[in-house]
Amino acid sequence: MTTEFKTDTVKVSVEGKVATVELNRPESLNALDLEMIRGLAWNLKELCISDEVEIVLLKGAGRAFSSGGDIKTMLAGSNESDFYGIMESINELVTTLYSMPKLTISAINGAAAGLGFSLALATDYIMADPGSKLAMNFIGIGLIPDGGGHFFMKQRLGETKAKHHIWEGKPMTAAQALEIGLIDEVTEGDLNEAIAIKLEEWQQKPLQAMIKTKKIYAEENRTSLLKFLELEKYAQYKMRQTEDHKEGIQAFLEKRKPHFTGK
Numbered sequence: 001m002t003t004e005f006k007t008d009t010v011k012v013s014v015e016g017k018v019a020t021v022e023l024n025r026p027e028s029l030n031a032l033d034l035e036m037i038r039g040l041a042w043n044l045k046e047l048c049i050s051d052e053v054e055i056v057l058l059k060g061a062g063r064a065f066s067s068g069g070d071i072k073t074m075l076a077g078s079n080e081s082d083f084y085g086i087m088e089s090i091n092e093l094v095t096t097l098y099s100m101p102k103l104t105i106s107a108i109n110g111a112a113a114g115l116g117f118s119l120a121l122a123t124d125y126i127m128a129d130p131g132s133k134l135a136m137n138f139i140g141i142g143l144i145p146d147g148g149g150h151f152f153m154k155q156r157l158g159e160t161k162a163k164h165h166i167w168e169g170k171p172m173t174a175a176q177a178l179e180i181g182l183i184d185e186v187t188e189g190d191l192n193e194a195i196a197i198k199l200e201e202w203q204q205k206p207l208q209a210m211i212k213t214k215k216i217y218a219e220e221n222r223t224s225l226l227k228f229l230e231l232e233k234y235a236q237y238k239m240r241q242t243e244d245h246k247e248g249i250q251a252f253l254e255k256r257k258p259h260f261t262g263k
């Protein structure tokens with residue numbers, strides 16, 4: 001049984017077989033705080049048991065998809081058990097999104113960064129506006145990827161390239177991300193029109209067969225994903241204690257380049 005968790009920071013609308021789930025904190029480029037993480041997980045679980053919905057579209061309100069974990073709330077810090085609670089909420093969200101018995105699409109405009117990008121990578125199909133920036137850039141604030149970022153980057157790029165991109169942490173253009181296989185489509189013209197075309201294309205296919213294929217991969221990868229999420233949970237707690245993480249946050253807030261010391 002899931003605990004009901006309603007929030008204005010996640011908006012869901014259903015039209016026929018398609019549910020649109022919108023991240024809705026546009027003032028921070030849809031930065032993910034705990035309320036939004038839990039609200040998103042709850043809404044996705046509800047959609048998992050819907051008889052009518054077969055496709056779930058994930059998008060962001062305003063000028064970005066998501067800027068990742070809310071850096072401003074990270075400042076407050078958290079003790080070890082609170083932090084593990086946050087990571088467990090993130091992990092529950094990611095396993096729900098990755099394994100839900102629906103087809104999932106991420107439509108990226110503006111930017112998808114950090115945890116926001118991990119969430120996009122957990123979906124079955126990623127389309128991005130040509131002007132968008134894609135960034136597995138946890139390292140910019142002295143952290144490691146979470147939300148299964150290690151797992152999904154490895155799945156799409158292989159381990160060596162995944163490591164190099166995670167260490168580099170620089171935002172990529174949609175065209176660069178498509179070229180290396182990190183996303184599936186750079187849209188042409190209006191993003192909403194491109195979304196409508198994709199939804200129409202999929203709805204003319206045998207959706208049950210598509211969903212079965214998705215479920216086979218999700219089931220086979222389940223143990224591996226859970227292992228990555230568990231490793232990320234403990235490692236991220238250690239990273240949160242470092243001087244580099246504190247400096248990364250401070251530099252972000254002061255809009256300057258961080259000076260890391262390896263401590």
Ligand SMILES: C/C=C/C(=O)SCCNC(=O)CCNC(=O)[C@H](O)C(C)(C)COP(=O)(O)OP(=O)(O)OC[C@H]1O[C@@H](n2cnc3c(N)ncnc32)[C@H](O)[C@@H]1OP(=O)(O)O
Binds near residue numbers: 027069133
């Ligand atoms: C548990 C999860 C952990 C993680 O996910 S760690 C990783 C966290 N995310 C990041 O490190 C990404 C940080 N953000 C960025 O790199 C950039 O932003 C973008 C590339 C996403 C977009 O850049 P641009 O279009 O130039 O926008 P802008 O001026 O940087 O941001 C607009 C406003 O949004 C706030 N904001 C951006 N990202 C976050 C965030 N992640 N948490 C909280 N606030 C954020 C800014 O501060 C600013 O606000 P103001 O207008 O008041 O200066």
